[in-house]
Amino acid sequence: MKFNECMRCSTEFLFSRAVCPECGSEDIVTTDVKNGKAVEVVHLIATPAPFPDEYSVVLFQTPKGTRGFCRTTAPISKGQDIEITGDEYGPLCNPRN
Ligand SMILES: [Zn+2]
Structure with missing residues (x-):
């Protein structure tokens, strides 16, 4: 399962997105x-x-x-x-x- 985390604000979200839903950053890492x-x-x-x-x-x-x-x-x-x-x-x- 892919977890996504914003490197700017640390928001974690399950579904893949191009930008962070909280701060709009594109600096997102995924972990399995x-x-x-x-x-x-x-x-x-x-x-x-x-x-x-x-x-x-x-x-x-x-x-x-x-x-x-x-x-x-x-x-x-x-x-x-x-x-x-x-x-x-x-x-x-x-x-x-
Ligand atoms: Zn963010």
């Missing part, structure tokens, strides 16, 4: 992996193809307060520290050690 915390976790047992039969959808929050959703087959509890990556289907997360 972010740490965050699980805010809510919902376990799914009826899922569409091509996803596993069971997985969880996690509402996460990064240390800067950016929120988004990721999915995981790992056991993750509300409040747990996680690492957010991604694949061709979207954001993935795993427990952080």
Whole structure:
């Protein structure tokens, strides 16, 4: 998953933009992996193809307060520290050690 951060004002945003939504700077860096915390976790047992039969959808929050959703087959509890990556289907997360 691509995270974007403005190098001028440190605003973090998920979706790629040509300019920072806060200050208009074009000095933006992208990172693939972010740490965050699980805010809510919902376990799914009826899922569409091509996803596993069971997985969880996690509402996460990064240390800067950016929120988004990721999915995981790992056991993750509300409040747990996680690492957010991604694949061709979207954001993935795993427990952080
Ligand atoms: Zn900015």
